[in-house]
Amino acid sequence: MATTIIRTVEEMRQTVRRWRCKDGSIAVVPTMGALHEGHLSLVRVALSHADWVVVTVFVNPTQFNNAEDLIAYPRTEESDLAKLTTVGAHVLYAPSVDVVYPKGFATTVHVGNVSHGLCGAHRPGHFDGVATVVTKLFLQIGADIALFGEKDFQQLHVVRRLARDLDIPIQIIPCATIREPDGLAMSSRNRRLSTPERQIASHLPAVLFHAAEQLRQSLPTHEVIAEAKRRLEEAGFDGIDYVDLRSETDLSPLDTLDRPARLLAAASLPSARLIDNVRVAPPAWKQRI
Structure with missing residues (x-):
């Protein structure tokens, strides 16, 4: 069965309601696309934990410190969709920037403590962007579990903390870093x-x-x-x-x-x-x- 693309919050929520009527459990794998084997390994783990798997693809502008880096970030939706179909993901949720951040959007989620230092010190505002978009995706989809790779270990801590502090009923499952034959972490x-x-x-x-x-x-x-x-x-x-x-x-x-x-x-x-x-x-x- 081919992976379905969904682009709006309402359609995503309607789909989740249908799944819930069948007593299905739901997993989400948040990504920025340009999928590789590391992402696909998360999907496979998700499929072993839940009846339905949603993979989000959204290049989040609020977590980039450099406009050129945002422009250069690879966008490969067609090949992403093909890969997700191969591994059996049910939905590719790919909202536009206007859907995630509609006109007048004025809210930011800030996670203290674990977002400080390390990448937080060198990329000001980065984790505010991550925390805000992840919170929105969690609330838009309403999944039972979410899977994140350990490569970005600080991000994993930020996500765990925001889910705990905001009482979002979702289990965060960390997954080991997938590496190339020479050891480089896939990215x-x-x-x-x-x-x-x-x-x-x-x-x-x-x-x-x-x-x-x-x-x-x-x-x-x-x-x-x-x-x-x-x-x-x-x-x-x-x-x-x-x-x-x-x-x-x-x-x-x-x-x-x-x-x-x-x-x-x-x-x-x-x-x-x-x-x-x-x-x-x-x-x-x-x-x-």
């Missing part, structure tokens, strides 16, 4: 990389996994992070926004690896800014597991 932005940039990009996960192993061996955190930044610079990245160790549960900064953590990084190339993270658990914690 729609990867297609913008030139061949030399793509070679440089593969150093980001390699450096993070190496640093994570050093942390597990109890090397001083500040030394490990300093070395990771140096290696990224030597690899050819134009700028390193951050390499940081944070608690896995609440994103609080860590000076020592004394609990499950994430080592997160953001680094730039001329064609794209890349983010990634890897899980790091202290040796003692690993033994308890």
Whole structure:
């Protein structure tokens, strides 16, 4: 069965009402399109959790800090639809900007604490845009569960917090990062990389996994992070926004690896800014597991 395209809130809600009449559970996978295997893996997990799956495709202008980046973001609805049909998604919800932000729209959702620092410090207003559009999509669709990849780990925390704080009855299910054979986290932005940039990009996960192993061996955190930044610079990245160790549960900064953590990084190339993270658990914690 081919995936159906829906473009209006009313049609989306009518569809959900029909599903509810059949006692079906509903999952949503929010995306900005240009779908790749990482997105499709989320859809497959969604299909294992729910009777009906909605994939949203909306390039959200309020989360872009750079107008040129917004214009350059890939838009591939036709191929997205074909991929979703192949994996069995039921609906592609693709509202226009005017539908999501109608004339006179004047509300912003701001999530404190977990949106601060990391990408929040380097992309002012970005997470307000994410939180606002995700809140709208949750309310427009009314799904039971939502699936997000762990590649953008800070975004995952922002979404969890807004759902909890605003009493939105939806379960957030995190899914592991899907990687290319050389380790690079799959991203729609990867297609913008030139061949030399793509070679440089593969150093980001390699450096993070190496640093994570050093942390597990109890090397001083500040030394490990300093070395990771140096290696990224030597690899050819134009700028390193951050390499940081944070608690896995609440994103609080860590000076020592004394609990499950994430080592997160953001680094730039001329064609794209890349983010990634890897899980790091202290040796003692690993033994308890």
